[in-house]
Amino acid sequence: MWKFLHKLASPPHFYDLSAKIIPWFVVPGTILIVYGTIAGLFYAPPDYQQGDAFRIIYVHVPAAYLSMLAYTVMAVSAGIGLIWRIKLSHAVAAAAAPLGAWFTFLALITGSIWGRPMWGTWWEWGDPRLTSELIMLFLYFGYMALRAAIDDTTKADKASAVLALVGAVNIPIIHFSVEWWSSLHQGATIVRADGPAMPAEMLLPLLAMILGFSFIFGALLLGRVRSEVLFRERRSRWVKNLVLSSGEQG
Amino acid sequence: MTSSEDTMPGLWQGFMAVIRRDLLLAWKRPGDILNPLFFFAMVCTLFPLAVGPSSEQLSISGPGIVWVAALLATLLSLNSLFLSDFEDGSLDQLILSPQPLPLLALGKTVAHWLSAGLPLVLVSPLVAVTFQMPGRTVGVMMLTLTFGTISLSLLGSIGAALTVGLHRGTALLSLLILPLAMPVLIFGARTVALAAANDAVSAGIYFLSAYCILALALAPFATAAALKISNE
Numbered sequence: 001m002w003k004f005l006h007k008l009a010s011p012p013h014f015y016d017l018s019a020k021i022i023p024w025f026v027v028p029g030t031i032l033i034v035y036g037t038i039a040g041l042f043y044a045p046p047d048y049q050q051g052d053a054f055r056i057i058y059v060h061v062p063a064a065y066l067s068m069l070a071y072t073v074m075a076v077s078a079g080i081g082l083i084w085r086i087k088l089s090h091a092v093a094a095a096a097a098p099l100g101a102w103f104t105f106l107a108l109i110t111g112s113i114w115g116r117p118m119w120g121t122w123w124e125w126g127d128p129r130l131t132s133e134l135i136m137l138f139l140y141f142g143y144m145a146l147r148a149a150i151d152d153t154t155k156a157d158k159a160s161a162v163l164a165l166v167g168a169v170n171i172p173i174i175h176f177s178v179e180w181w182s183s184l185h186q187g188a189t190i191v192r193a194d195g196p197a198m199p200a201e202m203l204l205p206l207l208a209m210i211l212g213f214s215f216i217f218g219a220l221l222l223g224r225v226r227s228e229v230l231f232r233e234r235r236s237r238w239v240k241n242l243v244l245s246s247g248e249q250g
Numbered sequence: 251m252t253s254s255e256d257t258m259p260g261l262w263q264g265f266m267a268v269i270r271r272d273l274l275l276a277w278k279r280p281g282d283i284l285n286p287l288f289f290f291a292m293v294c295t296l297f298p299l300a301v302g303p304s305s306e307q308l309s310i311s312g313p314g315i316v317w318v319a320a321l322l323a324t325l326l327s328l329n330s331l332f333l334s335d336f337e338d339g340s341l342d343q344l345i346l347s348p349q350p351l352p353l354l355a356l357g358k359t360v361a362h363w364l365s366a367g368l369p370l371v372l373v374s375p376l377v378a379v380t381f382q383m384p385g386r387t388v389g390v391m392m393l394t395l396t397f398g399t400i401s402l403s404l405l406g407s408i409g410a411a412l413t414v415g416l417h418r419g420t421a422l423l424s425l426l427i428l429p430l431a432m433p434v435l436i437f438g439a440r441t442v443a444l445a446a447a448n449d450a451v452s453a454g455i456y457f458l459s460a461y462c463i464l465a466l467a468l469a470p471f472a473t474a475a476a477l478k479i480s481n482e
Contacts (some may be wrong), residue, residue: 022286067263099367116378134288135429135432138425138428138429139430141425142370142425142426142429145422145425145426146412146413146422146426149413149416149418149419149422150416151418155479155480155482158479159412159476159479159480162472162475162476162479163408163412163426165472166408166472167429168431169468170319170430173433173461174429174433176428176430177432177433177436177437177457178434178436178439180457181436181437181440181451182439
């Protein structure tokens with residue numbers, strides 16, 4: 001087990017292995033998203049309150065879920081990198097941040113588009129989830145800005161890892177405080193989607209979308225880590241050999 | 251035992267020496283203490299000028315204005331927390347010293363609060379009066395600002411340690427710290443607003459004090475780790 005992990009953490013081995021693994025993420029991810037899109041948009045019954053407008057949850061909820069998952073991946077791998085000094089782990093954290101920021105952005109945009117017909121406004125400060133997501137986006141921005149500001153990769157890895165961990169401790173507090181804050185002036189205008197339990201025709205496509213998004217996130221993450229590893233190891237022999245051998249083929 | 255006591259100061263002595271040194275430095279450069287205070291007063295002046303002089307409106311938004319201004323003023327003073335130590339090499343000495351670095355980092359943070367946070371708390375009633383805040387609200391505001399500025403000093407010391415060696419550190423520091431500081435702002439400002447509305451304030455004060463204690467327990471370790479990384 002330990003031997004396997006050690007081997008996995010070595011960049012050339014990871015580079016080879018990840019190329020073989022990525023299809024195992026792309027294929028089920030694509031199938032699930034295609035199924036979820038078709039079933040969600042055409043076969044799921046319209047909501048009794050929101051009509052067809054609710055269908056945006058098939059993008060919104062997976063995006064919001066992944067904005068959290070990406071931060072978890074980022075903070076955990078940053079912590080592993082900081083404690084056990086595994087370079088690959090830092091590369092994973094660095095690769096996860098922009099993905100997480102994009103999913104957060106997608107969740108905000110889709111939430112805003114949904115809010116327009118439901119609340120009559122693009123933005124509703126009274127909704128705690130929307131505000132939490134916005135703060136989440138700022139946390140990603142801070143993380144990426146810190147990385148970008150430090151030229152030395154090793155230093156950037158460690159400094160941003162500390163920030164990711166501090167952020168991870170704070171995220172539950174931020175969520176809680178935003179909940180408390182909005183509960184003080186909760187308007188009656190907000191229609192809650194989580195009223196009655198969802199029928200299976202609605203729920204199954206949603207679960208498929210969440211799982212499909214997660215698979216695609218995994219594939220994108222692996223792809224990004226691969227290019228991150230190549231860039232970081234650009235002076236090493238195995239990358240040189242890789243480039244030379246691919247030059248011969250092409 | 252005695253010989254080591256002669257050569258090496260204890261934990262408490264090291265901690266106090268850092269505080270004394272930083273306070274002395276702040277005392278010698280009064281601008282460093284006063285500028286954030288002027289900044290605080292000016293931001294508080296900007297809002298009535300921008301929003302309008304209606305006293306009804308100002309008494310509603312007053313708590314929020316004071317809290318935002320306090321947050322920004324604290325950020326402004328945080329930028330220089332480790333900067334001069336980094337530039338003249340004192341930071342190396344702090345890291346190399348036999349005392350544990352988290353303790354010394356806490357000492358610097360305490361000195362920062364005494365020279366930046368505490369004056370802000372003491373000045374805040376002057377601003378509050380111009381916003382038509384009643385006496386009980388002013389008391390609650392000072393209490394929340396006390397816990398809040400301690401938390402912000404601790405939280406900000408992590409950010410200051412992470413950005414100490416970098417160019418364009420000021421904007422970056424705000425970008426790192428502001429999202430993390432939002433719970434403090436939310437509870438601080440809302441609690442003062444609740445007090446102004448004659449509502450129960452204990453929940454917010456409990457939260458702020460809990461946050462303060464959590465930050466007190468964890469932040470020095472993060473600051474120390476960040477200082478070591480930045481000073482490599």
